[in-house]
Amino acid sequence: MIIQDKVAFVTGGAQGIGRAICEALLKKGAKVIIADIDAAKGTSTTSELATEYADNVTFIECDVTNQESVEDTLGKAKDTYGRLDIISNNAGAMMENDPIGTINLNLCGVIRVAAVAMSYMRADKGGSGGIIINTASLTGVKPSYNCPAYCASKSGVIGFTRSFAMNPDFDLHKVRMNCLCPGHLQWLMYS
Ligand SMILES: NC(=O)c1ccc[n+]([C@@H]2O[C@H](COP(=O)([O-])OP(=O)(O)OC[C@H]3O[C@@H](n4cnc5c(N)ncnc54)[C@H](O)[C@@H]3O)[C@@H](O)[C@H]2O)c1
Numbered sequence: 536m537i538i539q540d541k542v543a544f545v546t547g548g549a550q551g552i553g554r555a556i557c558e559a560l561l562k563k564g565a566k567v568i569i570a571d572i573d574a575a576k577g578t579s580t581t582s583e584l585a586t587e588y589a590d591n592v593t594f595i596e597c598d599v600t601n602q603e604s605v606e607d608t609l610g611k612a613k614d615t616y617g618r619l620d621i622i623s624n625n626a627g628a629m630m631e632n633d634p635i636g637t638i639n640l641n642l643c644g645v646i647r648v649a650a651v652a653m654s655y656m657r658a659d660k661g662g663s664g665g666i667i668i669n670t671a672s673l674t675g676v677k678p679s680y681n682c683p684a685y686c687a688s689k690s691g692v693i694g695f696t697r698s699f700a701m702n703p704d705f706d707l708h709k710v711r712m713n714c715l716c717p718g719h720l721q722w723l724m725y726s
């Protein structure tokens with residue numbers, strides 16, 4: 536895909552891997568919406584990036600565990616730059632003390648954002664097609680007894696991605712889906 540002038544929506548883009556994704560996309564000429572639950576961090580990150588990328592980066596507060604918030608944010612994102620081409624479904628956390636919350640954030644959040652984004656991106660419904668990239672994890676393919684709920688959520692993301700991607704309806708909607716499976720990173724490097 537040619538990134539120049541495409542519009543990207545990055546969940547969990549305020550810091551860490553999401554911020555790195557935002558920076559990489561901006562460097563290649565995309566317009567980027569940072570969608571994050573952390574309004575303070577999202578605003579400060581956006582201000583920092585705007586010194587180089589000006590109006591090409593915008594922050595919108597978003598909670599991917601909340602359907603209304605996801606609908607509202609994606610609607611505002613479409614209104615801001617007029618289209619949606621790239622979704623980085625990246626927001627996530629490891630919270631083994633809250634296993635159901637972990638599934639709701641890491642797996643249901645990905646499915647929720649993808650479903651709403653599809654309503655804007657589908658080529659057969661007025662969109663231009665595009666790509667949805669989900670951030671899974673190495674733990675989605677390699678189980679770890681330390682974090683069973685996290686592993687389950689990331690295995691689910693991989694299963695969702697593989698199933699979506701093999702759907703023959705691609706010829707109609709023109710939206711590809713992939714996922715990333717990073718290994719362990721220093722996620723506190725921005726804090
Ligand atoms: N750091 C690693 O080693 C590593 C490895 C593999 C995969 N991952 C995955 O990569 C993704 C990013 O991880 P990271 O290390 O950059 O984490 P991070 O904690 O640095 O950043 C996560 C971001 O997501 C946001 N977020 C949390 N809950 C949210 C919600 N409900 N709605 C919207 N935004 C929300 C946070 O505010 C934060 O800005 C996660 O899905 C994580 O599971 C991380």
Ligand SMILES: CCCCC/C=C\C=C\[C@H](O)C/C=C\C/C=C\CCCC(=O)O
Nearest residue numbers: 627628629672673674679717718719722
């Ligand atoms: C602040 C929360 C953000 C989420 C990041 C926290 C943890 C991230 C975890 C990664 O997804 C872990 C990825 C790979 C780990 C490597 C190997 C797993 C197996 C380890 C083992 O067998 O002991």
